[in-house]
Amino acid sequence: MTQPLKIALILSSTRPTRLADKPAQWFLEFAQKNRPDMSYELLDLRDFDLPFFDEVASNAWAPSQSAAAVAWQKKLAEFDGYIFVTAEYNHSITGALKNALDQSYVEWAKKPMGAVGYGGVGAARAIEHLRAIAVELQMVPVRNAVHIGGGDFMAISPMGQDAPMSEIEGHLAGSAKALLDDIAWWGAATKAARG
Numbered sequence: 001m002t003q004p005l006k007i008a009l010i011l012s013s014t015r016p017t018r019l020a021d022k023p024a025q026w027f028l029e030f031a032q033k034n035r036p037d038m039s040y041e042l043l044d045l046r047d048f049d050l051p052f053f054d055e056v057a058s059n060a061w062a063p064s065q066s067a068a069a070v071a072w073q074k075k076l077a078e079f080d081g082y083i084f085v086t087a088e089y090n091h092s093i094t095g096a097l098k099n100a101l102d103q104s105y106v107e108w109a110k111k112p113m114g115a116v117g118y119g120g121v122g123a124a125r126a127i128e129h130l131r132a133i134a135v136e137l138q139m140v141p142v143r144n145a146v147h148i149g150g151g152d153f154m155a156i157s158p159m160g161q162d163a164p165m166s167e168i169e170g171h172l173a174g175s176a177k178a179l180l181d182d183i184a185w186w187g188a189a190t191k192a193a194r195g
Contacts (some may be wrong), residue, residue, distance in 0.1 A: 004037055004038050005037075005080040005184065005188065006039050006040075006080045007036070007038050007041075007044065007077060007183060007184070007188040008041055008042075008043045008076070008085045008124075009024055009031075009040055009041070009042050010043045010044075010045070010083070010085065010100075011042065011043065011044045011046070011085050012085060012086040012087065012093065013045075013086070013096065013159075014045050014046045016057065017158075017159070018087065019118055019156070020085050020087065023046050023085055023148060023165065024085040024116070025042075025165075026169070026187060027083070027085065027116050027146070028040055028094055030169070030173070030176050031176075031180055034176070035181075037187070038180075038183070038184060038187070042184065043075065044138070046065045047121060048068060048071065049068055050068050050072060050096075050099055050103055051068060051101055052099060053070070054066075055069065055140070055192060056140035056155055058102075058105040059073060059103075059104060059145050060106055060109075064103070064193075065097055066103075074101070075159075076104050076107035076108065077106075077107045079131075080111060080113075080191050081111050081112040081179040081183050081186070082108070082112075082139070082189070083113070083114045083179070084097065084109065084113065084130060085115075085117075085118075085128060086118070086123055086126050086127065087119055087123060088115070088117065088118075088120070088123040088125055089126070090137065091125040092125065093129055093130050093133075095132075098171060101133055101137065104168045106136065107136045108134070109137060109138035109139065109141050110139075110190050110193065111190055111194075112182070112183050113130075113134045113142070113187035114144065114150060114179045114182060115130055115131075115146070116141045116145070116146040116179075117147050117148065117149075118147075118148040118153055118165045119148075119151065119153060119155055120149060121147075121149045121150070122146075122147025122149030122152075122153070123149070124149055124164065127145050127170040129148070142179065142182035142183060142186055144178035144181075145175065145179055147175070148168070148172065148176045152171055152172070154189075155167055169170040178186055188194045
């Protein structure tokens with residue numbers, strides 16, 4: 001019997017006032033309920049204390065010297081795919097996420113990635129930028145994503161109504177299911193190919 005795909009849900013903001021925890025926890029519970037054929041783990045960039053990338057090269061070319069980077073790489077290696085929970089900062093991803101992406105290469109390669117984005121336009125621009133970075137890291141960006149924007153963003157944000165995610169789940173369920181289906185298909189395909 002094959003092991004279920006193991007998917008990391010990566011919280012991409014480290015700010016004390018971040019919103020990431022709310023959509024990340026909602027998506028984790030949604031995924032566990034709707035796609036129990038995969039296993040999930042939240043990875044919080046706050047827990048890894050990564051230095052700014054200053055290695056001699058990517059770990060595709062030279063072993064990383066930073067103990068924190070090596071710990072991050074070892075953790076990433078456990079997974080068959082990644083879903084990033086990301087804000088949009090100035091039309092892009094967070095600096096913390098870009099640094100975390102740069103700290104590894106080998107472990108990302110040939111695995112699917114998707115995103116749950118939040119912000120004024122549902123982090124659409126950040127997710128597009130993230131997909132471009134993922135291609136360079138040899139990940140497989142999937143088509144579907146969850147975009148929490150506009151009125152839905154203000155409904156759950158502390159800057160707005162600070163409502164629970166259940167208030168907007170009906171608007172997000174279709175895209176969340178499609179994202180999980182994409183990750184499952186590409187996760188199985190890439191795992192078989194890597195094997």
